[in-house]
Amino acid sequence: MKYILYKQSYSSFPSHDYDGRTKTIILVRRGIPGGTAKYCACHDDGMTIMGFMKLSDVRKRWQKEIRWGYVRLVRELDKTPNLEPINDLRETVHKLLLEMTRR
DSSP states (O other), X not given: OOOOOOOOOOTTSOSBOTTOOBOEEEEEEEOOTTSSOSEEEEOTXXXXXXXXXXXXXXXXXXXXXXXXXXXXXXXXXXXXXXXXXXXXXXXXXXXXXXXXXXX
């Protein structure tokens, strides 16, 4: 499996390992309100990657990458995922469908 590696935004973590590879930061946040998952894994900008029911499931998902040093998990359980881009996409699709039905 290939993962897109994002630039480090947290100064407390080293941004590169000994091979010079950029490390991925995955933020673990509370789940989407009204959703079925209790926790969400997010990119450093807050965009949702996927939802999980248990914190241990998040760690199991990226177990190899964590062991290899490519991924760091950061808990931010006091925050929720960034839903603005998702809501913008929903509005755009809704407008597009309305326009298509009018024709």
